[in-house]
Each structure stands twice: as C-alpha cells, then as structure tokens.
Amino acid sequence: MKSGFVAILGRPNVGKSTLLNAILNKKVSIVTDKAQTTRDDIKGIYNSEDAQIVFIDTPGIHKPHQKLGQEMNNMAFGAAHNVDASILVVDSSKAFGEGDQYLLEHLDINNTPLIIVLNKIDLVKITEAKNIRDIYENKFPNAAIIECVAKEKFNVDTLLSRLIEILPEGPRYYDVNEVSDKDEIFQIKEIIREKILKTLRDEVPHSIAIYMDNIEWEENPIDIKASIIVEKDSQKGIVIGAGGRRIRDIGTKARRDIEKLLNKHVFLELFVKVSEDWRNQEDALSKFGYKYEK
Numbered sequence: 001m002k003s004g005f006v007a008i009l010g011r012p013n014v015g016k017s018t019l020l021n022a023i024l025n026k027k028v029s030i031v032t033d034k035a036q037t038t039r040d041d042i043k044g045i046y047n048s049e050d051a052q053i054v055f056i057d058t059p060g061i062h063k064p065h066q067k068l069g070q071e072m073n074n075m076a077f078g079a080a081h082n083v084d085a086s087i088l089v090v091d092s093s094k095a096f097g098e099g100d101q102y103l104l105e106h107l108d109i110n111n112t113p114l115i116i117v118l119n120k121i122d123l124v125k126i127t128e129a130k131n132i133r134d135i136y137e138n139k140f141p142n143a144a145i146i147e148c149v150a151k152e153k154f155n156v157d158t159l160l161s162r163l164i165e166i167l168p169e170g171p172r173y174y175d176v177n178e179v180s181d182k183d184e185i186f187q188i189k190e191i192i193r194e195k196i197l198k199t200l201r202d203e204v205p206h207s208i209a210i211y212m213d214n215i216e217w218e219e220n221p222i223d224i225k226a227s228i229i230v231e232k233d234s235q236k237g238i239v240i241g242a243g244g245r246r247i248r249d250i251g252t253k254a255r256r257d258i259e260k261l262l263n264k265h266v267f268l269e270l271f272v273k274v275s276e277d278w279r280n281q282e283d284a285l286s287k288f289g290y291k292y293e294k
C-alpha cells in the first residue's frame with residue numbers, strides 16, 4: 001500500500017484546481033478563468049485499491065498586494081512543507097516571466113520529490129513547449145516533467161502512476177469514502193463565490209468574501225442565508241445590479257449547484273454587506289476564514 005501527501009503548487013490560473021478535480025473525477029475545488037480563485041488549502045483524497053494520495057490544492061503564488069494575498073501565499077508555502085511530494089503546475093501557454101521568477105525565488109519545496117506538470121499543452125506549439133520544458137529542466141534537474149491538459153484529463157493517469165511510484169509505503173490516512181477535508185458549509189460558500197467570480201469583472205470579484213449567516217438544515221427546503229461581503233460601498237450596487245437582476249442571477253445559479261451538492265431542495269437568500277478594506281484587516285481575515293494558522 002502506497003500513500004502520502006502531495007501539494008499542488010503554482011502561479012494563479014495555471015490549472016491547479018482543474019487538475020485536482022480531474023484526478024478525483026469530482027469537483028472539490030472551484031475553477032474560474034480569474035486568477036486567485038482558490039483562497040484556501042483544500043485537501044482532495046484519491047483512493048485506489050493499493051494507494052491513497054491526499055492532494056492539497058493551494059492558492060496561486062503571486063506578489064501580494066493585500067494581507068489576504070500574503071495569507072494565501074503562506075497557505076501555499078505552508079502546504080509545500082510536510083508533504084511527501086509536490087506537483088508544480090505551469091501554464092505552458094505563457095512565456096516565462098516575472099511571476100514565474102517570483103515563484104521560483106520564494107518557493108521552497110524542502111527537498112521533497114517534485115513533478116512538474118506542463119499544463120495547457122493544448123494551447124501550445126511543439127517548439128514553444130520545448131522552450132518551457134528546457135527552462136524547468138535546468139531549474140529542477142531531478143524533477144519529472146509531464147505534459148498535461150488538465151481540462152481534458154490528458155496524461156492525468158501518467159501523473160498518477162508516477163506519483164504512486166514516488167510515494168512511500170504507508171496507511172490510508174482518510175476513510176475511503178472521504179473525498180475532501182472541507183465541510184458542506186465551506187463548499188456552499190465556495191459555490192456562491194464561484195458564481196460571483198464568473199459574473200463580475202475586474203477588481204470586484206477579488207474584493208469579495210462570503211459569510212454564512214445561518215443554515216436551517218431541518219427545514220424543507222433547507223433555508224440558507226449568506227452575505228456577500230464587499231470592500232467598499234460603491235461595489236454593493238455592482239453586485240446587486242440594476243433592479244437586483246445580477247444578484248438574483250448569482251443566487252439562482254448558486255442554488256442549483258448547492259441543490260446538486262446536498263441532493264435536497266434549497267432556499268437561498270443572499271445579502272450584500274460592506275466590510276471596509278477587509279482584505280487588509282486581520283480580524284476580518286479571521287472572521288472570513290482566511291487566516292493561515294500552522
């Protein structure tokens with residue numbers, strides 16, 4: 001029996017969460033086309049007959065502009081420690097730049113085995129792929145490099161077999177029926193945040209947190225009251241939209257996914273509240289669950 005912990009690391013928007021969902025054949029981490037979608041360490045547990053791999057999806061490592069960004073980086077750096085192996089996901093359709101340099105300077109994978117996933121290879125010409133491969137081969141001569149299309153599950157099996165080779169003999173750390181370490185409340189908040197990220201543009205989606213006001217599990221439909229937290233007054237109207245159309249749309253889409261998750265009918269009520277400059281306020285970061293503790 002092979003088992004162990006594996007951190008999925010990389011810059012924002014490279015496809016880390018897509019890769020995790022592809023490995024698990026289940027959506028445990030939200031995916032959008034916006035950078036900095038993932039804000040937490042999210043464990044996803046893969047089980048086969050003779051292996052268990054506990055993957056840790058992490059926030060994309062970036063140069064932080066707010067305290068929230070620092071906390072997110074800390075979660076990713078923290079995940080890179082105390083694991084048996086790491087996967088560094090790279091968007092191979094983007095030229096190597098400042099952001100990649102930042103990551104390489106700050107990330108310490110602590111001498112654990114590394115697999116580099118050159119993702120989004122579907123968007124790349126063969127010659128360009130070779131350039132990116134050369135850069136990472138030079139940086140990490142001991143790492144295995146695998147080209148993937150996480151979105152299409154291309155080469156995900158190859159990645160899994162390589163990982164199983166690398167991992168030590170060990171027990172199952174989690175029950176075989178557990179897919180993620182996050183509870184339903186976390187997943188409900190993430191579904192709401194995903195719908196907002198997909199609906200809004202520019203800086204607004206990054207300024208949002210979700211706060212669960214109340215859930216009445218015994219009611220039918222289940223009664224959920226949640227608040228969308230924005231940073232400034234001017235963002236309230238953007239989230240609500242003309243005649244409340246935008247928030248209704250977000251609510252409808254979120255409710256459908258929450259019903260699928262819980263397999264029950266749901267009544268979802270959303271509120272919009274301002275928490276001034278919350279991404280820089282320690283107490284607000286704690287309240288919304290973004291304080292890195294280890």
Ligand SMILES: Nc1nc2c(ncn2[C@@H]2O[C@H](COP(=O)(O)OP(=O)(O)OP(=O)(O)O)[C@@H](O)[C@H]2O)c(=O)[nH]1
Binds near residue numbers: 038
């Ligand atoms: N073309 C292509 N797009 C991909 C692939 N994998 C992921 N994507 C897209 O890339 C975008 C970002 O994917 P995510 O999985 O959210 O990326 P992430 O690295 O988790 O991003 P953060 O959570 O922000 O750090 C989404 O629009 C995905 O659909 C791929 O192999 N090919």
Ligand SMILES: [Mg+2]
Binds near residue numbers: 017029031058059
């Ligand atoms: Mg992600």
